[in-house]
Amino acid sequence: MTDDAGLTRRQALALLAGGGVAALGVGALVRSRDDDPTGDDPAAPPVDAADALVALGAAVLAAHPTLLADPVAIDGIDPAEVQADPVAALVAARDRIEADYADGTVLDVQGWVLSRTECAVAALAART
Amino acid sequence: MFRDARSLADGERLRAPVCVIGAGAAGITLARDLADRGHDVLVLESGGLEYEDEVQALHEMEMTGRPFGPADDPYPVTTTRLRYFGGTTNHWAGYCRPLRPVDLETRPGLARSGWDLPYDELARWYPRATEVLGLPSDRFDPEHWAEHGHGPPLLHDDLVETVVFQLSPVNFGTWYRDELDRSERVTVLLHANATALRTDESGQRVTEVEVRTLEGGRAVVEPGLVVLAMGGLENPRLLLASNERGGIGNDHDLVGRYFCEHFQHTLGFAVVARPPEALRAYHRQTLAVDGADVTVQSALVLSDDVVRREGLLGLEVQLAVADLAGDDVPATLDGPTMRDLGAVLGAASREGPARAVVLCQVFAEQELNPDSRVHLTDEVDALGMRKAALHWAHTDLDRRSIEAGLAVVGRALGRRGLGRLQRTLGNLVPREDGAGEGPLGRIAIDPARATADFHLAHGNHHMCTTRMAADPTQGVVDLDLRVHGTTNLYVAGSSTFATPGVAAPTITLVALAARLAEHLHRELS
Numbered sequence: 001m002t003d004d005a006g007l008t009r010r011q012a013l014a015l016l017a018g019g020g021v022a023a024l025g026v027g028a029l030v031r032s033r034d035d036d037p038t039g040d041d042p043a044a045p046p047v048d049a050a051d052a053l054v055a056l057g058a059a060v061l062a063a064h065p066t067l068l069a070d071p072v073a074i075d076g077i078d079p080a081e082v083q084a085d086p087v088a089a090l091v092a093a094r095d096r097i098e099a100d101y102a103d104g105t106v107l108d109v110q111g112w113v114l115s116r117t118e119c120a121v122a123a124l125a126a127r128t
Numbered sequence: 129m130f131r132d133a134r135s136l137a138d139g140e141r142l143r144a145p146v147c148v149i150g151a152g153a154a155g156i157t158l159a160r161d162l163a164d165r166g167h168d169v170l171v172l173e174s175g176g177l178e179y180e181d182e183v184q185a186l187h188e189m190e191m192t193g194r195p196f197g198p199a200d201d202p203y204p205v206t207t208t209r210l211r212y213f214g215g216t217t218n219h220w221a222g223y224c225r226p227l228r229p230v231d232l233e234t235r236p237g238l239a240r241s242g243w244d245l246p247y248d249e250l251a252r253w254y255p256r257a258t259e260v261l262g263l264p265s266d267r268f269d270p271e272h273w274a275e276h277g278h279g280p281p282l283l284h285d286d287l288v289e290t291v292v293f294q295l296s297p298v299n300f301g302t303w304y305r306d307e308l309d310r311s312e313r314v315t316v317l318l319h320a321n322a323t324a325l326r327t328d329e330s331g332q333r334v335t336e337v338e339v340r341t342l343e344g345g346r347a348v349v350e351p352g353l354v355v356l357a358m359g360g361l362e363n364p365r366l367l368l369a370s371n372e373r374g375g376i377g378n379d380h381d382l383v384g385r386y387f388c389e390h391f392q393h394t395l396g397f398a399v400v401a402r403p404p405e406a407l408r409a410y411h412r413q414t415l416a417v418d419g420a421d422v423t424v425q426s427a428l429v430l431s432d433d434v435v436r437r438e439g440l441l442g443l444e445v446q447l448a449v450a451d452l453a454g455d456d457v458p459a460t461l462d463g464p465t466m467r468d469l470g471a472v473l474g475a476a477s478r479e480g481p482a483r484a485v486v487l488c489q490v491f492a493e494q495e496l497n498p499d500s501r502v503h504l505t506d507e508v509d510a511l512g513m514r515k516a517a518l519h520w521a522h523t524d525l526d527r528r529s530i531e532a533g534l535a536v537v538g539r540a541l542g543r544r545g546l547g548r549l550q551r552t553l554g555n556l557v558p559r560e561d562g563a564g565e566g567p568l569g570r571i572a573i574d575p576a577r578a579t580a581d582f583h584l585a586h587g588n589h590h591m592c593t594t595r596m597a598a599d600p601t602q603g604v605v606d607l608d609l610r611v612h613g614t615t616n617l618y619v620a621g622s623s624t625f626a627t628p629g630v631a632a633p634t635i636t637l638v639a640l641a642a643r644l645a646e647h648l649h650r651e652l653s
Contacts, residue, residue: 047465047467047468047471048471049471049472049474049475049481051468051471052464052467052468052469052470052471052472053471053472053475055463055464055465055468056464056468056469056472058463059463059464062463087475090472090475090476091475091476093476094476094477094478094545097476097477097542098477098542098543098544098545100542101538101539101540101541101542101543102539102543104539106535106538106539106542108535108551109463109464110460110462110463110464110550110575111396111550111551111552111553111555111573111575112464112469112538112548112549112550112551113534113535113538113539113542113548113549113550113551114542114548115476115542118472118476122472
């Protein structure tokens with residue numbers, strides 16, 4: 001049995017229980033863009049998280065080209081870890097991301113209201 | 129009882145202890161509550177019992193300033209009002225929610241904010257308003273409605289709160305028609321157009337209300353007390369048109385100024401880590417309460433703390449919910465899609481990937497602006513009365529407040545890992561691929577479109593044009609809704625609101641009308 005996002009029920013329950021995306025293997029969480037070869041089907045299922053992060057990162061760099069030169073924004077984010085597994089790096093930054101939203105450390109990226117930390121991870125993912 | 133002004137003898141003079149001009153929500157509430165207290169009331173209604181083109185045309189006015197409706201297809205403001213018995217409730221949606229205390233507070237840095245009327249004095253009339261509006265409860269909080277099966281709130285914290293509307297089933301024109309027809313104390317004079325008020329030499333007391341019919345008939349009402357209840361456009365029009373000295377109650381050039389609307393526009397989307405069915409509270413739900421059906425719907429509002437701390441105008445967000453995997457998700461023409469953000473959310477939060485996409489229908493307060501106003505032109509209508517013109521103007525704060533308010537909603541979602549919000553301030557374009565038949569419509573987001581001067585549409589609420597203030601240099605009516613400088617002239621309706629607040633105005637104008645009835649009862653007694 002799968003839910004709307006393409007998860008097995010066990011995967012979804014593990015996720016909701018806080019078992020973590022990394023433990024499951026993030027790529028398994030969402031169906032790939034390959035399911036939609038044209039890439040422009042509006043009814044396509046959710047995309048791969050790593051691909052999504054790269055797409056977001058490109059937009060972040062376009063909107064905030066100096067973000068990665070800001071030592072505060074990238075403090076504590078290891079570019080090598082992002083390169084190795086960008087989604088795992090995002091999972092590891094959850095607390096900081098939520099703290100960004102709580103204290104208003106957010107950036108505008110094509111209208112999206114986004115945590116500076118998640119923007120930094122996405123930008124590093126796109127750059128690598 | 130109902131009478132028709134066309135059957136009066138030409139020049140007939142009528143005497144009335146109370147003359148209410150306008151039979152909409154405010155006028156009918158006032159007449160009923162005065163009659164219940166034993167007073168005779170004459171209600172002058174421009175229209176009949178049904179819609180008539182010739183009567184509606186009397187409301188036509190020139191539009192300058194910002195357009196009403198879509199920027200590329202504006203329409204006359206007059207189409208938002210109906211000029212016959214029951215007034216605009218003949219086509220209203222029924223949304224009811226009281227103003228909150230913060231709506232009436234003076235906010236630092238915000239000119240002309242705040243009401244001089246204490247909130248508790250307003251709030252004590254809301255229970256009566258709920259009765260008039262046929263609502264089964266005077267509770268509007270999510271905790272109460274959850275007990276009746278309304279869905280749980282998505283957000284309800286120190287940044288963003290959930291509030292609940294009740295939808296009134298009352299169309300005043302049909303709901304109260306039989307009661308007023310049988311009434312021995314209320315006379316509704318149909319097709320009776322009040323075209324001027326005449327005062328005594330001091331200018332303080334209204335001695336005559338001039339009445340005309342479209343057939344050329346004339347009559348005069350000699351009133352004890354007069355109440356204008358014709359809406360936010362016609363109330364100032366009659367005051368301005370009523371003498372040769374710039375209008376009644378206009379010593380400080382305030383009549384007609386500060387015209388406010390509620391901006392109502394689709395200005396954002398969010399991807400949310402909840403399935404659509406978990407967001408059912410934000411759709412209309414019909415619930416059984418004590419044997420009666422009531423339709424309710426939740427919405428998000430900025431918390432009191434945020435409004436105070438950030439110096440923002442009020443903001444309400446209604447949500448249209450769809451499945452993120454459905455075929456009606458708005459396409460992005462460039463950059464990351466909603467599905468991209470939904471997938472990112474799955475990694476960045478413990479709540480999992482996004483399951484739903486919600487369209488954010490913004491409903492926002494407007495700053496008081498003296499340049500936003502109703503004024504008279506030199507043209508006259510079919511009755512020889514000078515026509516009004518509306519100049520609707522926005523301020524930078526109006527836009528900045530919406531932008532900042534939506535960012536707060538985005539932060540509230542992100543802080544709890546519940547979602548990500550995109551502000552689409554002016555970015556919406558028709559969707560070219562022909563898809564998207566669902567609740568989110570045939571729209572796409574074009575990031576390249578300019579957003580600095582994004583269009584703000586309207587909510588069909590006309591407010592503050594005879595605003596209430598204790599100081600006559602700040603408002604047209606006092607806290608009893610009496611026109612400053614007069615002894616027997618009152619105004620009812622949303623034109624008396626000191627500020628618009630961010631809730632649909634009908635329940636508040638009904639509450640104020642009920643309060644005015646009590647005040648007039650004391651005056652008459």
